[in-house]
Amino acid sequence: MLTALMSDIHGNREAFEACLADARTRAVERYVFLGDYVGYGADPDFVVDTVARFVEDGAVALLGNHDAAVFGTGDDMNAFAAQAIDWTRTRLDAAQIEFLRRLPLTAEEDDRLLVHANGWAPEGWGYITGPVEAERSMRRTAARLTFCGHVHVPAVYWMTPRSPAVPFAPVAGVRIPLLASRRWLAVVGAVGQPRDGEPAACYALLHERDGTLTYVRVPYDVDAAARKIIAAGLPERLAARLYRGA
Amino acid sequence: MVRPLAPGQVVGGFRLEELLHRGGMALLWRVTHPAHDPLPMIMKVPIIGYGEGAGAIVGFEVEEMILRRLSGPHVPRFVAAQLAEQPYLVMERIPGPSLLPLVEKAPLPAAEVAALGAKVALALHDLHRQHVIHFDVKPSNVMMRESGEAVLIDFGLSRHDQLPDLLAEEARLPVGTAPYISPEQVLGHRRDPRSDLFALGAMLYLFATGQRPFGNPQHSRRALRRRLYQDPVPPRALDPSFPPWLQEIILRLLERDPEMRYATGAQAAFDLAHPKEVRLTERADRMNKPPLGTVIGRWFKSFIPPEQAPQPTLAGRLAAAPIVMAAVDLAPDMQELADALRVIVRRILEIEPKARLACVNVLKVPRIGIDFGEDEQGRSLHLQRLLELKHWARPLGLPEERVTCTVVESPDPAAALVDYARQVKADHIVIGARGTSALRRYLGSVSSQVVAEAPCNVTVVRTRVEVEELGRSLGETLAPAGEGMAGGPS
Numbered sequence: 001m002l003t004a005l006m007s008d009i010h011g012n013r014e015a016f017e018a019c020l021a022d023a024r025t026r027a028v029e030r031y032v033f034l035g036d037y038v039g040y041g042a043d044p045d046f047v048v049d050t051v052a053r054f055v056e057d058g059a060v061a062l063l064g065n066h067d068a069a070v071f072g073t074g075d076d077m078n079a080f081a082a083q084a085i086d087w088t089r090t091r092l093d094a095a096q097i098e099f100l101r102r103l104p105l106t107a108e109e110d111d112r113l114l115v116h117a118n119g120w121a122p123e124g125w126g127y128i129t130g131p132v133e134a135e136r137s138m139r140r141t142a143a144r145l146t147f148c149g150h151v152h153v154p155a156v157y158w159m160t161p162r163s164p165a166v167p168f169a170p171v172a173g174v175r176i177p178l179l180a181s182r183r184w185l186a187v188v189g190a191v192g193q194p195r196d197g198e199p200a201a202c203y204a205l206l207h208e209r210d211g212t213l214t215y216v217r218v219p220y221d222v223d224a225a226a227r228k229i230i231a232a233g234l235p236e237r238l239a240a241r242l243y244r245g246a
Numbered sequence: 247m248v249r250p251l252a253p254g255q256v257v258g259g260f261r262l263e264e265l266l267h268r269g270g271m272a273l274l275w276r277v278t279h280p281a282h283d284p285l286p287m288i289m290k291v292p293i294i295g296y297g298e299g300a301g302a303i304v305g306f307e308v309e310e311m312i313l314r315r316l317s318g319p320h321v322p323r324f325v326a327a328q329l330a331e332q333p334y335l336v337m338e339r340i341p342g343p344s345l346l347p348l349v350e351k352a353p354l355p356a357a358e359v360a361a362l363g364a365k366v367a368l369a370l371h372d373l374h375r376q377h378v379i380h381f382d383v384k385p386s387n388v389m390m391r392e393s394g395e396a397v398l399i400d401f402g403l404s405r406h407d408q409l410p411d412l413l414a415e416e417a418r419l420p421v422g423t424a425p426y427i428s429p430e431q432v433l434g435h436r437r438d439p440r441s442d443l444f445a446l447g448a449m450l451y452l453f454a455t456g457q458r459p460f461g462n463p464q465h466s467r468r469a470l471r472r473r474l475y476q477d478p479v480p481p482r483a484l485d486p487s488f489p490p491w492l493q494e495i496i497l498r499l500l501e502r503d504p505e506m507r508y509a510t511g512a513q514a515a516f517d518l519a520h521p522k523e524v525r526l527t528e529r530a531d532r533m534n535k536p537p538l539g540t541v542i543g544r545w546f547k548s549f550i551p552p553e554q555a556p557q558p559t560l561a562g563r564l565a566a567a568p569i570v571m572a573a574v575d576l577a578p579d580m581q582e583l584a585d586a587l588r589v590i591v592r593r594i595l596e597i598e599p600k601a602r603l604a605c606v607n608v609l610k611v612p613r614i615g616i617d618f619g620e621d622e623q624g625r626s627l628h629l630q631r632l633l634e635l636k637h638w639a640r641p642l643g644l645p646e647e648r649v650t651c652t653v654v655e656s657p658d659p660a661a662a663l664v665d666y667a668r669q670v671k672a673d674h675i676v677i678g679a680r681g682t683s684a685l686r687r688y689l690g691s692v693s694s695q696v697v698a699e700a701p702c703n704v705t706v707v708r709t710r711v712e713v714e715e716l717g718r719s720l721g722e723t724l725a726p727a728g729e730g731m732a733g734g735p736s
Contacts, residue, residue: 156410163415171408177311179412180329 001208002027005188007034007116007149009051010066011041011088012192012242013228015201016050018220019191026205026216034149034188035064035103035116039081040238041192042228044088048096063103064116064150065125071101076125080235087234113143117150119185127151134185135165145178146185147204153196154189154204154215158182172202175212186213192225199245251275251291258328260289260336271305271402277336279325286339287325291332303333305402308412310335312401315409316376319395320369340397345385345449352456356489357521359454362396363495364518366446369396371511371671374439377407377560381436383445384426385452405436407560424465425458429502432470437557439564440504443514447499447507454492455481459500474502475544480532490530491521497529502544509567509600512671516569516602516650519670525646567600568673573663573696574607575678576634583678584638587707591676592642594705603642603649606666607635608659628653660695667700674703 004023009016023031031054038044055061069077069085070092077085089097105122107114117125119137127150128134134157137146159165160182170176170186178184189202196202200217207214226239251273255262260277266288267274277289292306310327313335317323323338345362348354354362366388373380380387382403389397403421405411413421413436422431428444435441451459459478463469478500481488495517501507508514517524535541558566572591574584595601609631635651642649656662667675679693697704 158410160415166410166414168410174408176409179307179311181307 001029003030003032003206003208004028004203005032005034005147005186005206006191006203007188008036008064008152008190008192009033009041009047010036010190010192011038011044011047011084012201012225013041013043013046014221014225015192015218016047018218019201019203019216020050022216022218023203023205028205031059032107032114032147033059033061034114034147035062036066036149037061037064037100038070038088038092039066039084040229040234041225042232042234045091045093045096047192048092048099052096052099060107060109060114061103062107062114062116063100063105067100067103071097080237084234084238087232108143111144113141113146115146115148117148119143119146119148125150128155128157128185128187131157131165131167134167135159138165138183138185144180144183146183147188147206148185149188149190151187151195152190152193153187154202155187156213157185170213170215172215172217175207175210175214178211178213180211184213189215193242194245195241197245199243257289257291257332257334258326258336260287260326260334262289276339279336282325285323285325286341287336288339290335290337294333304412304415306333306335308404309401311409311412312378312404312406313337315406316373316378316401318372318376319391319393320372320397322397322399340389340391340399342390342392344399345388345390345453348453349385352453353485354453356454356492359450360492360495360518360521362453363446363450364515365390365394365396366449367443367511367515367518368671369398369511370439370442370446371515371564373398374442374511374560374564379405379407379436379439379560380442380445381405381421381431382423382426383442383449384423385449388449407437411436420465420467420470424463424470425452425460427470427473428504429473430504432467432473438504439510439560440507443499443507443511444501444504446511446514447496451478451481451496451500454488454496455484457484471548474548475541477502477535477541479535480529482531483533483535486533489521490526491524493532494524494526494530497532509602510564512569512673513567513602516604516670520650520652523650523652527647565673566598567602568598569604569670570594570598570601570674570676571604571606571663571667571670571672572639573675573677574605574635574638575680576607576631576638580678580680582709583680583707586709587676587678588638588641590705590707594674594676595642595644595648601648603639603644604666604670604672605635605639605649605651606663607631607651607653608662609653609655610659611655611657628655660692660699663692663696664699664701667702672702674705675700676705676707678707 006019033051037047037051051061070089113119115122118128120140128137129151138159154170156168156170156176157165188204191201191203194202199222200219203216205214205216222242226242229239230236251262253262260279262275262277264276265273266276272293273291275289277287292303294303310329314324314327322340325336327335380398382400387400389399391397420427420432420434426445426448428441430438431441448459460476481493499507572587574587595603609628631653632651639649639651654662654666675696677693677696679691693706
């Protein structure tokens with residue numbers, strides 16, 4: 001089974017379509033969406049509809065903090081993000097908001113935990129930015145593998161029962177063996193708003209047959225996505241950061 | 247629960263034939279498998295003590311992870327592996343002993359040490375090219391194929407630049423073997439391929455002098471710290487007749503600062519294979535260890551943590567230190583082309599300050615006949631060519647250690663150039679193309695044959711051809727209707 005793990009699409013239609021097209025050429029059999037379909041980008045409705053169609057076909061989709069903000073308060077967000085969420089609410093119909101409201105915070109399948117932010121308090125949206133948080137998350141789940149998003153920077157951590165978590169910066173296109181003797185946590189990077197200095201969209205592929213994980217970088221039409229953000233009257237900064245991948 | 251293994255037992259389809267070796271960490275079995283005949287194979291089975299978990303076999307996991315991603319003549323071929331239940335790793339069995347028995351025979355003649363060193367350096371270069379640093383280069387981990395290539399074995403301490411470094415979990419002691427470990431490894435740095443070159447230097451020192459450069463210290467943090475400030479006794483202090491060029495190479499490999507060593511295995515191999523071309527520095531003359539004051543100063547400095555600059559990737563390091571081969575045509579009527587070639591070579595060297603230039607000229611000799619180099623006339627012709635080649639390279643203003651000049655004798659210039667590029671592991675060939683005459687295209691030029699067969703990048707240099715001339719030349723071979731080529735004169 002070849003599974004595509006996509007997170008933090010953030011209303012970026014161009015990046016999302018590019019990743020889906022890429023996944024099709026790789027004969028992906030299953031899709032997992034780790035949350036944050038909306039916010040920042042200009043096409044939240046398209047992204048939500050597309051994800052909903054995938055869910056009908058058996059895909060897993062989880063709730064992200066920006067999705068929750070659409071039907072919640074969003075009062076813990078920074079000004080730009082909050083502004084984008086206010087705008088997003090005007091673009092979604094009741095059915096689309098209801099779809100977001102019904103999304104679960106976590107999913108477990110086989111030896112895997114799927115979650116948007118972290119494994120210790122999924123609804124608290126705490127970030128995993130280093131080995132300390134990664135270990136905290138891994139220790140709070142029985143699952144051997146944790147896949148999450150939320151940070152927008154691809155990262156892998158692993159640990160043994162006797163040793164602390166060790167960070168690893170994945171190299172795109174290289175199969176990383178998720179050795180069975182260890183626990184692993186992978187931050188799959190962001191489809192719609194990468195922040196690791198590389199503007200290309202990012203997602204990950206899990207090859208269940210040999211237990212390896214591959215990060216994929218997909219160049220997309222940043223110009224088009226950025227133009228739409230500006231045309232929608234959203235903060236210019238949200239467009240500019242797409243070019244920098246930061 | 248792991249059962250004891252016995253001959254005749256079948257593990258993962260492999261039949262255990264004979265227990266070859268029982269080490270502290272693993273058993274080595276000779277195995278057979280009908281599907282893999284006639285490849286001779288060994289199976290490595292880690293020894294897991296009672297109650298020990300996965301961590302006990304971390305070296306085994308590392309080797310399994312890395313070996314299956316390696317290929318080529320300088321590593322044993324990976325066959326199969328399993329980490330669950332009964333863990334095992336099956337690989338090609340390299341016949342013959344390792345270099346360990348040679349230690350007994352040391353000191354070995356300088357030429358033998360250099361030949362051996364060049365082979366190991368090329369094997370390391372090939373490993374580094376595949377994103378892997380060995381980190382445990384020593385005589386018992388190097389074997390020789392019957393075909394002559396050095397083979398590196400035991401990747402239990404190795405690191406793949408693009409994969410998680412499982413040994414990062416083991417923060418207890420420096421990872422390596424005490425007599426060969428580099429200063430940066432002592433500090434726990436596991437990013438620099440030149441650590442392997444340091445170990446190569448320690449090994450060559452041992453083969454050439456019969457002594458270990460730093461003795462045989464205990465594997466304790468305290469004993470190993472001496473590596474941070476200690477210099478080896480120069481081989482010429484032990485034996486004044488020791489060749490200066492070999493001392494130069496060995497002491498350069500053993501520099502405490504990786505920046506001062508050779509940039510790549512290929513560059514070290516180049517010097518080891520061309521003793522006459524080695525540029526001698528102060529290292530070659532060194533007869534004493536540095537004064538005590540210097541060592542004490544270094545000792546103090548060794549407690550200051552070095553600045554952690556961003557580390558380039560392994561591929562980046564190799565790419566920044568290429569071997570550029572200039573194939574120079576010295577025929578009198580090719581002066582202009584030779585000048586054009588030098589312009590391009592200069593440009594390439596300016597971009598890559600760590601690049602090394604190998605200038606080559608082919609002295610064409612008759613296919614049949616007596617050995618050309620034997621008679622007086624032949625020798626003087628060879629020497630004359632060499633002088634001309636050096637003259638060609640001189641305006642580049644390169645320090646001697648960055649440039650070598652070689653004249654190769656062959657009846658087939660293109661084949662000789664391709665051979666030479668293979669031999670020195672050239673990354674980039676720069677060659678001139680003599681012109682565009684129809685006859686040349688019909689017969690095939692040297693440059694086009696080199697482009698077709700080269701094992702690396704090729705840049706073809708041409709002197710500017712005027713449009714009319716090109717059109718005329720093309721017209722000779724194009725359709726008689728005289729249709730001009732697109733963009734040609736109308």
